[in-house]
Amino acid sequence: MDEQEGLIEARKRRLFDIVKQRRVWVLGLLVIAVILGVYIRSMPMHDHGGRPGLWDIARDDWTLGPDLDPWFFTRYAKTIVEEGSLPEIDMMRNVPLGFETARETKLLPYLIVWTHSLVNIFGDYSVEFAAAFLPVIMFVLTILAFFFFVREVFIGRGKANEGKANVIAFISTFFMIVVPEFLSRTVAGIPEKESAAFFFMFLTFYLFLKAWKSESMRGAGVFAVLAGVSTAAMGLIWGGVTYVFITIGVASFLAFILNKIRKKEFIIYSIWILVSFGLLSLLSQKFSLFEMTSSIDSGLAFLVFFILVVHFVVWKTKISQIKFLEDTKIPKNIVSLIAAIVVGLLLVSVAFGPSFIVEKGQVINRFLFKPVVGRWDVTVAENRQPYFAEWKNSFGPFIQNRPIMFWLFFIGSVVLFKKMLNKIKKKDSWVLTAFYVLFFFGLVFSRYASNSFFNGENFISKALYYITALLLIGSLIYYYALYHKEGHRGLERVRFDYLLLFALFVLCVFTARSAVRLIMVLAVVAPIFVAYLIVECFSKWQESERGMGKNVIGIIFIVVVLLSLFAFWNYYGAVKQRAYYHVPSGYNYQWQKAMSWVRDSTPEDAVFAHWWDYGYWVQSIGERATVLDGGNMITFWNYHMGRLVLTGDNQDDALEFLYNHDTTHLLIDSTDIGKYGAFSSIGSNKELDRFSWIPTMMSDKRQTQETANGTVMVFQGGGMLDEDLIINESGQNIFLPAGAAGVGGVILETVNGANGSFTIDNAQVVFFFNNQQIRARLRYVYFDGRFMDLGEGVEGTAYIIETIVPSGGSISVDRMATMIYISPRVMRGFLAQKYLLDDVFNNFPNFPVAYTEPALVVAELRAQGLGVRDFVYYQGLQGPIKIWDVEYTGREKKVEEYVSIEPEKYIDWVL
Incomplete structure (x- = not known):
């Protein structure tokens, strides 16, 4: 009996020892996070009154959610499953020209295909089911990648730092799971590009940081290659790979200026950019080396690579023995930067002409103030440039009209910015932090509201935007020069992982004020700073000696925790409700029934004309070809559709345009009444002769x-x-x-x-x-x-x-x-x-x-x-x-303009 009791006690101690291990707690909390993420993201697939929410009432089978674009990827996946590959020319799109499938990123359809193969191990499931379930799988991977990325940013040496990093990562992750703004692109039934791309984005950042921190060159090289592969995977899914190129490019440039790049870091960066560029150009015609090196996003990353190459050529070869270089007191990296700029400008001017540089400058200036131009871009709701008074609503809940989450992540970013500078003189760190606050205010509040003093368009708004940015940049340059003169190495000790996080954060704030659809990226990144604020407040309270100061910090910590819990609980309630009801509505059921008629009652070679929004539905659910679709590959055709058909004032013009596109049927639905302003604007001449609305x-x-x-x-x-x-x-x-x-x-x-x-x-x-x-x-x-x-x-x-x-x-x-x-x-x-x-x-x-x-x-x-x-x-x-049949008179003629892909030949304004 005593022996049995001893055995039981020994097993209890062993179990207790296992439970006490940090890895067990980390694994356990990760499992809880994954379960919570799956529970919320799969809600549209749950029971909705006797059937799943994602249900086609006409086919009596699984369907996708209420969005449009996911149907395009699902159709491609179905084609791959049925035929083994995609055709070179997709004749379901852009009739009569079709669409070169090599110009489209194909990884997302293949992810749906692989998911289809996986789920069919457990039963007989349709491609639509696989497509609906894919976002749930990808969100699980995103949770893991996000957690390890955040953990890698804050992890340091010692168990205490590892514990803090784990806590920050977990708080960030649980917030990320319940952020409502992130739901619409990651919920079941919406296999959008972003549903998979965010996994590769955070995975890339994690792998790049692991490469940077690796002590062995072999390990660093492996992680750098994997980071390049992950970057390419993201690019083969979503154009948002911009976030990776700009973030890593800016962070590495700052590291270079701060003298933090040695041979190992140079090799890491070189491997990453060469692998990512090489794979993207090899696997998709959408990416060419010229476009990637000359664009303002991937081109920035390439420019940093060019600067690093020049730096190592100048200082690691006999060139460094030139007397001027040996005697100069200018920092080596600044010399290299100047040399790279001079050489780069000469090469670009010779290869492309001086106008190329001017054009890129104009693009950057427009990108800073008015990133959305042209009638088509302006009329697409998700491309609209928002005001702060609008996008702050994504960072509630509100207390007395103040967005809690916004102020928490802003304060958290200020605290972390100050922490990042803890190796420089205390006074200087406070000055730079003050300039950071001004910069943040200028970036955010210079475009406050359309009726505000700061409307983003007037001179005072642009002045605030520019001046606050120049003040921060100027102060950094001043202290950089001062510390170099004094031989102070404080700035060089700024952690690279913090540089990368702030490069990402500032980019996210900038893009949130640039386009409605990009607010969600900031919504995902913002919780990192809230989590850091919570943990840092607690750490300061622990470190403080007893007294008034400790009590004040304790009160601040309690307030921050209570506000964060309030925000989390509100987010959780909102995201659950949104997820459950993110299913087809009566409007979608109407389309399901209409497309059932199209499948059953029209010839298989029928061609449908309509406004571009519905193209993917007609192609995928109705299984018929269309003239226009959501890809908007030929916006000039949108102009003709809006002008000659939807707002057209005579039958002959409408018939002739449709005849040139082999159209057999025309479709209009009730939402076109609300979209009249959009297609009448696009369909107008330079004087907006068709522009109107239906109030x-x-x-x-x-x-x-x-x-x-x-x-x-x-x-x-x-x-x-x-x-x-x-x-x-x-x-x-x-x-x-x-x-x-x-x-x-x-x-x-x-x-x-x-x-x-x-x-x-x-x-x-x-x-x-x-x-x-x-x-x-x-x-x-x-x-x-x-x-x-x-x-x-x-x-x-x-x-x-x-x-x-x-x-x-x-x-x-x-x-x-x-x-x-x-x-x-x-x-x-x-x-x-x-x-x-x-x-x-x-x-x-x-x-x-x-x-x-x-x-x-x-x-x-x-x-x-x-x-x-x-x-x-x-x-x-x-x-x-x-839906109308189109009956031609026989008088219609072929008109080159109606099928042209070159609008500049016929109109002199931007569509």
């Missing part, structure tokens, strides 16, 4: 007036005039200029009829100009399926839409609550006449309706016996997907 107006019940035999109703809403108007009031012509005068509403007068019916007797549109209200008759009204011509007035239309009003579990229909105002300019176009008004003027007879798929809510209401019209207002405007 929604709501009935103001408070202004409704009963008359002796009817009712007067007021609809409010509108916008600026899209073209000049001349109206006649009391026999006098009044000129209303476009862009200065505006529409403020519409007034309708009804006349009562028998059995509660009524007719619309009069319509007026209300204009505002020079603080005056001007009313004019409106000629057309569309109501209850009838188009009414009131005889005279402004040649626009009040299009009245039924509004669905849920109330206490029941639904009612308000027939006079909502309208859209169709201006005279819009009225002249195809979308208004054919899609909204069913070709009431018979101007487009060669487009007979082939199929109409009603909005899901309309279909359900009709099934319940409610005879609602095609368009209803319910949680926004909802309407049908309409």
